[in-house]
Amino acid sequence: MTRTFMRVPRAACSALLLLSASAVVQGQTQSKPSITDPRFSLRGGLTDAQEAISNLTLLAHRPRPEGFFNPADAGDFAFVNSDLAFDGKYAFIGGYHGFQIWDLSTPSNPTLRTAFPCPGGQGDLSVYRNLLFMSVEENKGRVDCGGQGVSGTVSTERFMGVRIFDISDIDHPRQVGAVQTCRGSHTHTLLPDPKDAGTVFVYVSGTNDVRDGRELAGCSDGDPKMDSTTARFGIDVIKVPVAAPQDARVVSRPRVFADRRTNAIRGLWRGGTHGAGTQETAETDQCHDITVYPAIGLAAGACSGNGILLDISDPANPKRVDEVIDPNFAYWHSATFNNDGTTLLFSDEWGGGVGAKCRATDKMTWGANAIFSLRNRKLIPQGHYKLPSAQQAVENCVAHNGTLIPVPGRDIMVQAWYQGGLSVFDFTNPRKPVEIAYFDRGPINAAELTLAGFWSAYWYNGHIYGSEIGRGLDVLELKASPMLTQNEIDAAKSVQFAGSNPQLQQKLVWAPSFAVARAYVDQLDRGNGLPAAQITSIMATLGMAEQQSGDARKATLRALGNRLDRAAAVARDRSRVKALAATVKGLMETAE
Amino acid sequence: MRVTHGIRTALLLLMTCTGRQVAAQAALATRPVTGADVRFMQDMIVHHSQAVEMTALLATRTRRADLRSLGERIAVSQTDEIDVMRRWLTRHGVPAPAAQSDAMAAHDAGSAHQAHDMHDMSGMPGMLNARQMTALRTARGPAFDRLFLRGMIQHHTGALTMVKALMATPGAAQESALNRFVNDVSADQRAEIARMRRLASGK
Numbered sequence: 001m002t003r004t005f006m007r008v009p010r011a012a013c014s015a016l017l018l019l020s021a022s023a024v025v026q027g028q029t030q031s032k033p034s035i036t037d038p039r040f041s042l043r044g045g046l047t048d049a050q051e052a053i054s055n056l057t058l059l060a061h062r063p064r065p066e067g068f069f070n071p072a073d074a075g076d077f078a079f080v081n082s083d084l085a086f087d088g089k090y091a092f093i094g095g096y097h098g099f100q101i102w103d104l105s106t107p108s109n110p111t112l113r114t115a116f117p118c119p120g121g122q123g124d125l126s127v128y129r130n131l132l133f134m135s136v137e138e139n140k141g142r143v144d145c146g147g148q149g150v151s152g153t154v155s156t157e158r159f160m161g162v163r164i165f166d167i168s169d170i171d172h173p174r175q176v177g178a179v180q181t182c183r184g185s186h187t188h189t190l191l192p193d194p195k196d197a198g199t200v201f202v203y204v205s206g207t208n209d210v211r212d213g214r215e216l217a218g219c220s221d222g223d224p225k226m227d228s229t230t231a232r233f234g235i236d237v238i239k240v241p242v243a244a245p246q247d248a249r250v251v252s253r254p255r256v257f258a259d260r261r262t263n264a265i266r267g268l269w270r271g272g273t274h275g276a277g278t279q280e281t282a283e284t285d286q287c288h289d290i291t292v293y294p295a296i297g298l299a300a301g302a303c304s305g306n307g308i309l310l311d312i313s314d315p316a317n318p319k320r321v322d323e324v325i326d327p328n329f330a331y332w333h334s335a336t337f338n339n340d341g342t343t344l345l346f347s348d349e350w351g352g353g354v355g356a357k358c359r360a361t362d363k364m365t366w367g368a369n370a371i372f373s374l375r376n377r378k379l380i381p382q383g384h385y386k387l388p389s390a391q392q393a394v395e396n397c398v399a400h401n402g403t404l405i406p407v408p409g410r411d412i413m414v415q416a417w418y419q420g421g422l423s424v425f426d427f428t429n430p431r432k433p434v435e436i437a438y439f440d441r442g443p444i445n446a447a448e449l450t451l452a453g454f455w456s457a458y459w460y461n462g463h464i465y466g467s468e469i470g471r472g473l474d475v476l477e478l479k480a481s482p483m484l485t486q487n488e489i490d491a492a493k494s495v496q497f498a499g500s501n502p503q504l505q506q507k508l509v510w511a512p513s514f515a516v517a518r519a520y521v522d523q524l525d526r527g528n529g530l531p532a533a534q535i536t537s538i539m540a541t542l543g544m545a546e547q548q549s550g551d552a553r554k555a556t557l558r559a560l561g562n563r564l565d566r567a568a569a570v571a572r573d574r575s576r577v578k579a580l581a582a583t584v585k586g587l588m589e590t591a592e
Numbered sequence: 593m594r595v596t597h598g599i600r601t602a603l604l605l606l607m608t609c610t611g612r613q614v615a616a617q618a619a620l621a622t623r624p625v626t627g628a629d630v631r632f633m634q635d636m637i638v639h640h641s642q643a644v645e646m647t648a649l650l651a652t653r654t655r656r657a658d659l660r661s662l663g664e665r666i667a668v669s670q671t672d673e674i675d676v677m678r679r680w681l682t683r684h685g686v687p688a689p690a691a692q693s694d695a696m697a698a699h700d701a702g703s704a705h706q707a708h709d710m711h712d713m714s715g716m717p718g719m720l721n722a723r724q725m726t727a728l729r730t731a732r733g734p735a736f737d738r739l740f741l742r743g744m745i746q747h748h749t750g751a752l753t754m755v756k757a758l759m760a761t762p763g764a765a766q767e768s769a770l771n772r773f774v775n776d777v778s779a780d781q782r783a784e785i786a787r788m789r790r791l792a793s794g795k
Contacts, residue, residue: 077768096768121768139759140766149766153759209759209778270790271783273661280665283783352776 026431027371027384028364035360037389039421039438044394044446046074046471055437055481056424059108059463063472065115068097074470075450078119083187083401084467086460087127087499090170093467094123098145099134101170107463107475116173118145120159126190126501128200131245132165132173137184137208145175154215160184162202162238164245177245179238182219182231184208189290189299189503191315198243201315203299204236204250205287224266224285232285233257233265235301237316252316256301256308257284269305274327279350279366281305282331288349289334293341295507298377300335300344307332307346307372309379321377328365328384334401337374338411339508343430344372344379345413347399354451358397358420360390367398369415371430382430387420389440394449395419401456405464405478406495406508407488408516409523409576412436414464418453419443422466424478436483444470460500462493482526487518512586514546520580529573538564538580550592557588628761629770630686633677636754636777637689639716640670640677643747646720646740649729653736658791662784666744669780676773717757718750741792748781748788 034040043050051058063069070076082094086104090113093100098117102110118134120141126133136159140149143159150158162185164177183206193199210221210231222230234255240248259267271283284305292299292312299310299318306325310318326348333349350367351357357367368386372379391397395418402415402422411428421440427433444452452470459465466474480486494513497506510516521538524530530538538560545556564581571577647663654660678688720728720743728739755778758764765771 077772138766138768139771140768149763151763153762153764207779208775209755212759270786272787282779283786 026382027368028386028388028433030388031364033358033360033362033364033386033390034388035390039389039440040360040391042440042442044443046444049442049444051439051441052421053439055479055484056439056464057477057479058439058474059477060110060475061472062102062110062112062474064470065100065112067117068095068100068115069470074444075452077121077451080121080451080455081467081469081472082122082455083124083502084456084458084465085125085127085132085499085501086458086465086497091460091465091473092125092127092132093473094125094134096121096123096138099123099125099132099173101167101173102473104460104463104465104475107477110473110475114171114173117147118163118175119147120145120163122186124185124187124502126188126202126504127167127499128190128192128501129242130166130168131176131200131240131242132167133188133190133202134163134165135185135188135204136160136163137186137206141184143178154212158215160206160208160211162188162204162248164240164248166245177240177248179248179250180216181206181236181250182210182216183286184211187289187503189292190501191292191294191299191312191504193315194294198241200240200242202238202240202248203287203290203292203318204238205290206231206236207286207288207304224264228265230265235287235290235318237318239316254316254318256287256310256318256320257303257306258320268303268308268323269325271305274325278327279330281325281327281329288332289503291335291337291503291505293337293505293507295505296337296341298337298341300337300346302332302335302346304331307335307344307370307379309344309374309377311377322379324372324379324381326370326381328363328368329370330366333399334503336402336404336413337505338427339404339406342374343382343411343427344374345385345427345430346370346372347402347415349400350398351396353398353400353418354396354449356391356393356395356397356449358387358389358391358395358417359393369399369427369433371427371433373430383427383433385425385427385433387417387423388435389420389438391420392443392446394443394446396449396451396453400454401458401502403458403500404505404508405459406492406510407484408491408508408510408519409579410488412484414457414459416454416457416466418455418469420453422454422457422464422476424464424484426483434483436481437478439466439474439476441471456502458500458502459492461496485519485522487515487522490515491519510583512583512590514542514587517542517580517583517587520576520583524571524573524576524580527573527576529576530567530571534567542584545587553591554588557584557591561585561588625684625767625770626761626763628758628764629767630681630684632754632758632764632774633681633770634686634689635716636751637674637677639719639747639751639754640674642719643667643670643744644674646725646728646744646747649736650740653732654740655733656737659737659740662787662791666784673773673777680769680773716750717753718747720747738792741788745785745788745792748785751781752778752785 038052080096085092091102101114120136121138124135141159161181165173166176186207189203191201234253237252239251255265257268268284282304287301287303301308309322329348330350334347364386365384368384397420400416405412424437457466464476561584568577647667650663681688
């Protein structure tokens, strides 16, 4: 469709040129998903499917609770489990029928604390202090959470937007706010106000048709050329006074797709193919996910036809600073920064999540992650990562939601692939991502493609939690392997957060510990960053220091730190030796 | 998750569950479908079938590769959506109208005019009448290209009108799978209309 290609807006063209300029975009070595992988031929079943697991242990599985599934139809859309959020010892599982709160005090034994019916889909959740936020997009959504639907076409009973619950009493969530939006809320992102702890912003990604303006004032579906108020081509920003959530309201609709030169609000990808043999990419008139990373003042928008980079220093008015396209992408779905903010990974939800896009015939660059390096607020394409194993044609499979695993010194992520299972992979080298671990079940229904699989797979305080659309909650633990040692896993487990929300990235910081130090040493060993003799000696010294206490430990660590400083000057992997030296010095300072 | 282009391979999975008792059980917690929902799906099958029929003409009547490529996409997406709609109807215990393949077979057998008379009577927004279809079928080259794009834009715009009408019907589109389907049909057809406008303007 070359004509379409020629009509690409300027901004998108420059992005494309950028993409083709770095001609050799790398990725995995295989060109098609593998059919020799054990994950390919698993026997199906709802509760008794065959499993394949590598470098992980499945600690617990809990089916969806009573009332949250259709016993006759595991794939009933009205009961789909969706995204996951965490706060303290609780996991919050969203869904089309409502939300569930699970107690994770003992991760190997999650227990249901609260099941709260409130239909309206997708039901994606976030938690901020005592408030729970929930995305609602379905036509049947009701202000009062009722299941009877809405009978009028223009009705004050209908709710599409973001609900706010007070969960101070975890057993009795209470809806205390509800902000209607023109296209509902498919997903949302929390962004705490950096200047005011009492305020949180919510970026709303609505993907529905625009509502009737008679139902919600100000909702217009006009042509963006003529109608500057159209509810398309933007995002909604809600400002929430945490102490008065009933006063939450939409404060802006930033035109983040606008053409830089003309300010035309429809300034990015217009939909279509990128030339022969390329993917058909959706038009950029909405975002699907916006991942904010407040520590670096940036957000990444996965916005249907483009990946965009936003400056969020003024939370109510995010400003686009870069945009990219990828001729392999069908629908820009989600984004994950690495911890340093030097790499950005976008995911393509080719087929919308309900298609089988990991078949042996599907390209490794379609329905995959595209990894970009991020320098001076510019994105530069590097490589792609896709689930290495082929899946059956009855398994919906494509890249979906994931998070970083806090292994110091490396960029590692766990990601959900619907019925492709979950995959843990390293993208430290964005041109050569490599898988480390996986878990997969056979199809939920071997006879026909039936919606299921992992919606989200997130790391939270030491474990991996999976929200399975049709099967429920899974808890997994990483197992040591040559690609990821126990020291690295222990170091990852040392990072503890008070909570974790999708699309809101927190900076990972590793307090000095012997596990973190040993993790770096293992990495230097694996990557030949230091001569083997030095590795052995450093490990022995660390072991000795750990046995010591007080001044003896301090002295040992001080000597080791000095030695590492000298080694860093000539080491093959200087930055890692420096990180190790800093950890050792930190240990010394905290030694008692 | 977004059910969009994947809807073809896709929503079938939502509608795979068979039997009325399933719908009855689901209805305990989810809104039952209305007559308007059922009519929408039945009508849209007929509506989509005409689009597929139109795209079949491209093979012999246009020289433009971009039009053929567009036509292939429309044919694939609408055929898959027809499948989705038929499954949805079956799931809710409602007979589906003749399949698109049946319509094509009738066309091949020379009974096309009959089929188009039926379309005329349907009064569905955007559907080409018998005169327009004949004109399209007899045209060649650039004349065909113009008629095709004009006709398909009219056709798709009609589908959007049908969606709007459904959404303006009290109690309609409350069922989760249908609600998603309607949103996705709308998004897809909008995108295709935009592309066809660009193709029509030669840009």
